[in-house]
Amino acid sequence: MDLFLLAWKNLWRSRRRTLITLAALSFSLMLVQGFHNLSFGVYSEMIDSGVRAGTGHLVVYQQDYVAGRDEKFSFDPQKLVSQISDLDGVEAVLPRLYLPGLAQSSRESRGILLTGVDPSAEHMINPFLKNLTAEQLPTLSGREAVLGSRLLKELQLKPGNKFVVTLQRRDGELVSEMFRVHSVVTTGIKNVDKSLLLVGRERAAAMAGMPGEVHELAVVLQDQRADRQVFPLLQALLHDRPQLRALSWDEAMPNLSNAIKLDYASQKFIFVIMLLIVTIGVINTLLMSVMERFREFGVMLAVGASTLRLRVLVFVEAFLLGVVAMLLGSIFGSLLTWYLSAVGIDLRDFIDSSLEFGGVVFDPIMRASWDLPYMLQIAGFMLLLSLAAAVYPAIKAGRILPAEALRHH
């Protein structure tokens, strides 16, 4: 019989109270783990969707292009595309050109962002183009254009119609060229649908007087968690070209990154409040348990137990409570995560089928992803909270005077 066995037996003196406390602890751990994993899954999907349509998990720009989107910061990628493609973990490298301009139909004109892409490379990666067939893609140097659905409507165009794009060439001259509506996409993001105009990269570069040049090399990884491994390799490749900078997606897309951070911060706040409430419950349980044993603690002191030993006993009881709650909560949390990843939460009855958040469209069926390091971390945190909850009851236990406790009935 040692202190752990005694503490374990003490826990089950008031079976109902211990079970209720365990249920509160493990239920809150289950909720925190399950809903964190749900957010983790949703954020991962948003990031994935965002980076595929946007900058990639990693991106190469010239100097401060990201700060002002000044189109003069273009560069010739030379062999970079193939060199980056050869790096381990890289799924695709997407060269892109972004040119602000004006689109005019015979009836309307609108400001647009002419985006020059490699259609075949983008097809399987870029979510804006994933619903198009190979025939619906523009060619690299042709005059076919893919328009956002709102832009098409505002220009009062139909597929097959011609329209004119005017933009400023690098030498300052205005240049206009005619394009034809080849296909139409609806991304669900209002601003994108209003301004999206995709054409072949060579055509766009030639029109802007910067043949062979790009503004961005978007690097899409096979696994977004590999960005820390690939980033230094990418920087090493750029060593000889100091005017080029490699950035991670969160630096290149601060809107999306900040939206996720803000959303998760509010969720964390709720988690903390929930865990604090549960901790107060544990304090109550342990304190009641100590006060009920006032006389018994007096007897233990009388037969030779030190006050330190009584304090340790209370901490061991809290530790065991925390360990059991940690195990049960993690089992329930895993079951909840499994359900949320397999079935998910279907929001289609409550919201539009396409939902925009942080400039990215995400799936209205929210699904969880496993974040095991976080699950372990929060389970450990729960154990620490249980121990913290034992501090006051342990202090109370240590202040018991044996003669006084023995007079207590």
Add this chain to the structure above:
Amino acid sequence: MPLIELKSVSKIYPLGNQQVVAVEDLSLQIEAGEFTVLAGPSGSGKTTLLNMIGCLDRPSNGEVWLDAEEVGQADSKTLSQIRLNKIGFIFQSFNLVPVLTAAENAEFTMMLMGIGKKQRRQRIVDLFAQLGLQGLEDRKPNDLSGGQQQRVAIARAMAAEPAVVLADEPTASLDTQTSEELLALMKELNREQGTTFIFSSHDPLVISHAQRVVSLRDGRLESDR
């Protein structure tokens, strides 16, 4: 040198604005191996005196010597070590830990002393045989009679082989026959192992078994015979 010596000991408790004198200027010597009863009516200071001898309480004035060591003003840590190593306690209401079995209760002090499990178990087997508790090792206190519980409490007090066992009204919750049996048992332990027993009691039965009776009244020594 006596095992226990009290020199002009007083104990005063504050009670609101007043002070209650529980023990007043009391001196007493108890030799090793004695079987002594502190007798007296309720409120005479028996339990207070026993608490000071047992290092559960400190005197307001005077000195308490135990085994050639002045313990009256020792710090809490020292007092708990002295209680663990030199003193065994038996209480009126048994005070066993309800979640532990009879054997676990009895070996509690040995566990506190850090004695190994095997050695503890052997000591409990011997003690339980001596106290007539064989077969009850795995019973919880609630499954034992009052007499059996008090025997387990005696086993707990004796397990670590203390110099002195202090028993506060040990028969007050028991019937006469059980009390008689337990007193005979404690007397046997006193005789065979030389353990000093000090009781507080106003039970004539206990007093009749005592080798020495120290009578108290209003916190003062009335007689010592």
